[in-house]
Amino acid sequence: xxxxxxxxxxxxxxxxxxxxxxxxxxxxxxxxxxxxxxxxxxxxxxxxxxxxxxxxxxxxxxxxxxxxxxxxxxxxxxxxxxxxxxxxxxxxxxxxxxxxxxxxxxxxxxxxxxxxxxxxxxxxxxxxxxxxxxxxxxxxxxxxxxxxxxxxxxxxxxxxxxxxxxxxxxxxxxxxxxxxxxxxxxxxxxxxxxxxxxxxxxxxxxxxxxxxxxxxxxxxxxxxxxxxxxxxxxxxxxxxxxxxxxxxxxxxxxxxxxxxxxxxxxxxxxxxxxxxxxxxxxxxxxxxxxxxxxxxxxxxxxxxxxxxxxxxxxxxxxxxxxx
Numbered sequence: 001x002x003x004x005x006x007x008x009x010x011x012x013x014x015x016x017x018x019x020x021x022x023x024x025x026x027x028x029x030x031x032x033x034x035x036x037x038x039x040x041x042x043x044x045x046x047x048x049x050x051x052x053x054x055x056x057x058x059x060x061x062x063x064x065x066x067x068x069x070x071x072x073x074x075x076x077x078x079x080x081x082x083x084x085x086x087x088x089x090x091x092x093x094x095x096x097x098x099x100x101x102x103x104x105x106x107x108x109x110x111x112x113x114x115x116x117x118x119x120x121x122x123x124x125x126x127x128x129x130x131x132x133x134x135x136x137x138x139x140x141x142x143x144x145x146x147x148x149x150x151x152x153x154x155x156x157x158x159x160x161x162x163x164x165x166x167x168x169x170x171x172x173x174x175x176x177x178x179x180x181x182x183x184x185x186x187x188x189x190x191x192x193x194x195x196x197x198x199x200x201x202x203x204x205x206x207x208x209x210x211x212x213x214x215x216x217x218x219x220x221x222x223x224x225x226x227x228x229x230x231x232x233x234x235x236x237x238x239x240x241x242x243x244x245x246x247x248x249x250x251x252x253x254x255x256x257x258x259x260x261x262x263x264x265x266x267x268x269x270x271x272x273x274x275x276x277x278x279x280x281x282x283x284x285x286x287x288x289x290x291x292x293x294x295x296x297x298x299x300x301x302x303x304x305x306x307x308x309x310x311x312x313x314x315x316x317x318x319x320x321x322x323x
Contacts, residue, residue, distance in 0.1 A: 002030045005043060007055075009154050048072050050289060054111075055079075056201075057226075057274050064277075075278035075288060078271050079201045080228040081115035084258065085244060087215065088120040090234035092127050094256065098234075099207075100134035102258030104185045107150040108205040109157075112230040112252075112259055116191070116198060116208040118218055124211045128189050131209075132172045135185050143185055144177075151181040152204060158183055161204030164197040173205075193221070215240060219247045227251075227273035232258045251275055296322065 004021070006014035011034075018032045033039060044066035051074045053063045060076040067074045084102075086095045103114045119127045139146040152158040161183050162176045173186035183204050188197060191208035198208055212218040231250040235241050241255055251271040252261050262269055268279035280288055298304070304318050 001028055003033060003043070003048075004030070005033050005035075005040065008034070008036050009157070045069075049291075050074070052280075052289070053077070060276070075270065075280055076276045077111070077269075077280075078229065078274065078276040079111045079203070080226050080271070080275040081198065081201050082112060082228045082230040082232070082250075082253075083222055083248075084114040084117045084232040085215075085218070085234065086117060086119040086123070086127055087233070087235040087237065087240055088122045089236040089240070090123070091236070091256070092123060092130050095234040096127065096130035096134040098232075098256075098258045100131055100138055100185075102232075103207050104135065104139070104149065104205050105259070107152055107183065108161075108207075109150070109153060109203055110259070111201075111203075112262055114207070114230075114232060114258055115201060115228070116210060118210045118212045121211050121213045124190070124209070128171060128187065128209060131187065135172060135187075139185060143173075144180075144182055149185070152183060153181070155179060155181055157181070157204070161202060161206060164202050164204070164206045166195065166197075169195070215243065219244065222248050227271070227275055229271040229275035230259075230261075249273065 006017050014034045021030055021032045047070040051067050051072055054077040057078045060078045099114050139149045143149040155178050158178045158181045165174050165186050169188040171187050171189045173184035175184040186206045189209040191210050195208055197206055227249045229251040231253040233244050234256050254261050261267055266282045268284035269281040270276050270279035
């Protein structure tokens, strides 16, 4: 049987699940539970066979502690600040378009969205201008009028994202309207590692852009941070790409693209470390959610004499038919 607990910040979707699921499934097979902290706490006390959780790292730790009480296995798809690298050899137009879309799709409320961009000193200013142009091309001069630019899921989330906007570093956007759940696509440049938007996952359309001069130094900095759910690199240099992929630990990602790896059903998806535990999608997900039951079945009229005394017995030969 399967029990689903929809997110309580999307009550309309939760209500739709609660309405539709009983129409197609028996209650002992699939059920929907709605509620908040009290209901979640009660559920986590039950001895489930498996728990699959999508959400923040903080709540993921709560879920894992509760699961440990029953030794329940888990998949935790969490989050983090996903790095995006643009080096001096990159196709800047391609990088600008991919990052503009990848970061602002669903108004940045996508766990694999680029969280910040590190651009080589030699192309940083040019890249920022191309990124500004790409965002304007996609969402217009006033994104609040664009049918393609989403709103924040709630006023609370809009209020959470707005303080990350630093007026003195804002080179595009910066406007917000909390009652309307609107935060404009915003670029912060030049950003640095101490900016508020670099301290945790923003989960909104505010993108810090940092400059770097040396790839090795940048990689060492990235390795000091929590391991992200995703990472992206734009480069034409195969050695640089390979160095980045081999040196930085992250859940999954793309080379010269953003976000699209999660659209490929055959690619295992999930985080590592603070961004999650376990992978799913395709056969990987089927295996993760299955208990492999190993059995050795012998015909009722056959036996294997593995019992003492062992003198003059060839145990290996007797077991050979089972190899």
